[in-house]
Amino acid sequence: MKTFETVEAYRPWRKGMLAGARIGFVPTMGALHQGHAKLIRQSMSENDVTVLSIFVNPTQFNQKSDFENYPSTLVEDLAMAEKLGVDAVFAPKLASALYPKGYRVKVTEDILSKELCGAHRPGHFDGVLTVVMKLFNIVRPTHAYFGEKDYQQYLLVKEMVEDYFIDLKLVPVPTEYESSGLALSSRNARILPEHKIMAPLLHRAMVEFDRVDDARAAVEDAGFVVDYLEDKHLENGETRRFAAAWLGDVRLIDNVKL
Amino acid sequence: MKTFETVEAYRPWRKGMLAGARIGFVPTMGALHQGHAKLIRQSMSENDVTVLSIFVNPTQFNQKSDFENYPSTLVEDLAMAEKLGVDAVFAPKLASALYPKGYRVKVTEDILSKELCGAHRPGHFDGVLTVVMKLFNIVRPTHAYFGEKDYQQYLLVKEMVEDYFIDLKLVPVPTEYESSGLALSSRNARILPEHKIMAPLLHRAMVEFDRVDDARAAVEDAGFVVDYLEDKHLENGETRRFAAAWLGDVRLIDNVKL
Numbered sequence: 001m002k003t004f005e006t007v008e009a010y011r012p013w014r015k016g017m018l019a020g021a022r023i024g025f026v027p028t029m030g031a032l033h034q035g036h037a038k039l040i041r042q043s044m045s046e047n048d049v050t051v052l053s054i055f056v057n058p059t060q061f062n063q064k065s066d067f068e069n070y071p072s073t074l075v076e077d078l079a080m081a082e083k084l085g086v087d088a089v090f091a092p093k094l095a096s097a098l099y100p101k102g103y104r105v106k107v108t109e110d111i112l113s114k115e116l117c118g119a120h121r122p123g124h125f126d127g128v129l130t131v132v133m134k135l136f137n138i139v140r141p142t143h144a145y146f147g148e149k150d151y152q153q154y155l156l157v158k159e160m161v162e163d164y165f166i167d168l169k170l171v172p173v174p175t176e177y178e179s180s181g182l183a184l185s186s187r188n189a190r191i192l193p194e195h196k197i198m199a200p201l202l203h204r205a206m207v208e209f210d211r212v213d214d215a216r217a218a219v220e221d222a223g224f225v226v227d228y229l230e231d232k233h234l235e236n237g238e239t240r241r242f243a244a245a246w247l248g249d250v251r252l253i254d255n256v257k258l
Numbered sequence: 259m260k261t262f263e264t265v266e267a268y269r270p271w272r273k274g275m276l277a278g279a280r281i282g283f284v285p286t287m288g289a290l291h292q293g294h295a296k297l298i299r300q301s302m303s304e305n306d307v308t309v310l311s312i313f314v315n316p317t318q319f320n321q322k323s324d325f326e327n328y329p330s331t332l333v334e335d336l337a338m339a340e341k342l343g344v345d346a347v348f349a350p351k352l353a354s355a356l357y358p359k360g361y362r363v364k365v366t367e368d369i370l371s372k373e374l375c376g377a378h379r380p381g382h383f384d385g386v387l388t389v390v391m392k393l394f395n396i397v398r399p400t401h402a403y404f405g406e407k408d409y410q411q412y413l414l415v416k417e418m419v420e421d422y423f424i425d426l427k428l429v430p431v432p433t434e435y436e437s438s439g440l441a442l443s444s445r446n447a448r449i450l451p452e453h454k455i456m457a458p459l460l461h462r463a464m465v466e467f468d469r470v471d472d473a474r475a476a477v478e479d480a481g482f483v484v485d486y487l488e489d490k491h492l493e494n495g496e497t498r499r500f501a502a503a504w505l506g507d508v509r510l511i512d513n514v515k516l
Contacts, residue, residue: 007423019277105367105387105414105421129363137423156363163363165265165395 001081002088006097007138010090014140022047025141025168027132030054030091031071031186032080035176039145040084042173051139052081054091059103060127066251071189090139098134107133109156116152116242117253120227128153129160141168149175149183151240151255175254177203183254195247198222203254206241219245227251231258259339260346264355265396268348272398280305283399283426285390288312288349289329289444290338293434297403298342300431309397310339312349317361318385324509329447348397356392365391367414374410374500375511378485386411387418399426407433407441409498409513433512435461441512453505456480461512464499477503485509489516 004010017023024043028036032054043050054077061067074091081089092098106126112118113125136144146154154172161170176184181200191199201222206229209215216229224245231241244253262268275281282301286294290312301308312335319325332349339347350356364384370376371383394402404412412430419428434442439458449457459480464487467473474487482503489499502511 011425015277099421101417101420104369105365105418107363108366109363111362134422137425159359160363162359163357164392167269167395 001078001086003078004088004090005093010088010138013088017049021049022143023139023141024050025053025135025139025144026050027053027055027135027139027144027146029056029070029186030077031073031189032077033176033184033186033188035147035149035184037080037084038176039147039173040081040086042171043143043145044085046171047143049087050085051088051090051141052086053135053139054089055098055131055135057098057127057131058095059099059130060124062121062124069190071186090135098131103130106130107160109159112152112159113156116228116230116232117244118152120244125153125156129156132157133160133164136166136168143169143171145171145173147175148172149185149254152242155234183252185252187250187252190250192248192250195223195250198224199247199252202243202245202252203256206243206254206256212241215241215243219243223247224252259336259344261336262346262348263351265350268346268396271346275307279307280401281397281399282308283311283393283397283402284308285311285313285393285397285402285404286335287314287328287444288335289331289447290335291434291442291444291446293405293407293442295338295342296434297405297431298339298344300429301401301403302343304429305401307345308343309346309348309399310344311393311397312347313356313389313393315356315385315389316353317357317388318382320379320382327448329444348393356389361388364388365418367417370410370417371414374486374488374490375502376410378502383411383414387414390415391418391422394424394426401427401429403429403431405433406430407443407512410500413492441510443510445508445510448508450506450508453481453508456482457505457510460501460503460510461514464501464512464514470499473499473501477501481505482510 024047026039026043056070058067107129108126118125146157158170181203183203202219205215205218212231216226219226224247227244229243231239233239239258240255241258242255282305284297284301314328316325365387366384376383404415416428439461441461460477463473463476470489474484477484482505485502487501489497491497497516498513499516500513502509
């Protein structure tokens with residue numbers, strides 16, 4: 001497995017690929033779990049080569065403490081990637097590798113990016129779109145894999161790919177859940193022991209109640225502080241139930257198709 | 259000479275290029291003049307293939323009337339391109355070809371884009387950066403040619419190319435002037451006959467006066483309405499004098515290195 005810390009190191013490797021090669025790409029912020037493993041496995045089954053990126057993107061954090069406390073497990077991540085058979089890892093050590101001149105030119109969206117998580121995390125999706133555009137230009141994948149747990153993120157990246165004629169196939173991958181019902185997330189590592197038993201109630205309430213207000217009441221009764229829990233009709237015709245809720249100082253998100 | 263009206267039509271042609279081919283790109287809004295011819299000739303001398311785009315980008319016009327009155331001379335443009343030996347022209351007829359879902363996801367910049375022309379044309383440079391990013395993704399050039407008459411635009415595109423790791427060489431091409439001293443521009447066609455004789459005074463004042471205030475006074479005395487005329491130190495260490503001024507309802511811009 002190749003590992004690259006800079007754009008300059010990665011590029012010649014990418015240019016060595018044949019023109020028709022299928023290059024799968026799984027962008028992550030590290031702290032890899034079985035949700036990421038699922039993305040990686042799907043990429044490997046559908047492509048000639050799979051590239052994983054590990055970069056905790058500072059511009060998508062609206063709270064400094066969340067950025068500083070974001071779990072970092074690079075040694076374990078690289079071991080997992082190698083074991084899964086990833087071909088190359090792009091893992092810049094410094095933020096300046098992707099922001100050499102700072103955060104000057106941004107990619108923004110004014111509608112969907114202001115709703116749901118966007119309403120509670122100002123600037124979050126600008127940071128996401130900006131770094132994903134950079135990563136696409138660097139990695140140059142033919143296929144890119146995004147987890148459905150961050151469904152709003154997937155929809156926004158899809159808008160960007162369409163609007164900018166980015167020549168790749170975007171592949172959404174269904175969320176991976178613990179047997180308890182808790183959606184896998186890197187932030188789960190920060191859930192306090194006394195909160196563990198409550199955490200799966202978010203998902204359970206989302207699927208068990210028909211009325212969204214009942215689901216919200218159940219989640220609040222369980223001790224969550226809810227940012228939002230709402231049903232949303234999407235452009236593609238489907239309806240999804242989206243939620244974000246705090247358990248102590250850990251923010252959990254989830255969504256289900258209705 | 260190939261001409262393409264849609265992304266779908268252009269792409270297979272581009273994919274037929276060899277991996278190492280040098281693809282020069284000259285993006286324009288049509289109404290071609292000798293300034294464009296200079297860009298095209300330079301691209302042709304430095305590349306295997308030259309692609310010209312002709313697209314009057316609606317999102318970079320802050321005034322509807324300026325957009326509607328922008329000169330359109332497609333038949334003559336194509337004849338000139340063919341005569342110069344351009345290999346391919348990408349000329350979408352409809353705005354929807356580049357904005358199929360509207361103007362949703364934007365590229366923005368908050369510092370340089372708010373100064374000079376940006377201070378007088380709100381949203382202008384967002385529209386420019388957005389369409390140039392799209393065109394780069396579609397055309398996939400190895401070299402892209404921008405006229406120095408729009409020097410602020412060149413600097414902003416340079417920021418975008420650097421920040422987004424766009425894998426091409428950006429080439430600024432010096433402004434082409436009439437013997438009178440008037441910088442060539444597609445908008446010159448709209449200068450009223452009675453204003454023609456005054457038009458070259460903008461450039462002459464910019465180069466003849468040491469003090470920028472004296473230059474501005476001379477331009478105003480000549481009958482221009484000045485948007486700005488100022489000296490600016492640039493990141494690269496050089497100082498340039500930038501100006502935008504109205505002659506009737508035609509806005510002229512120019513800049514000179516000091």
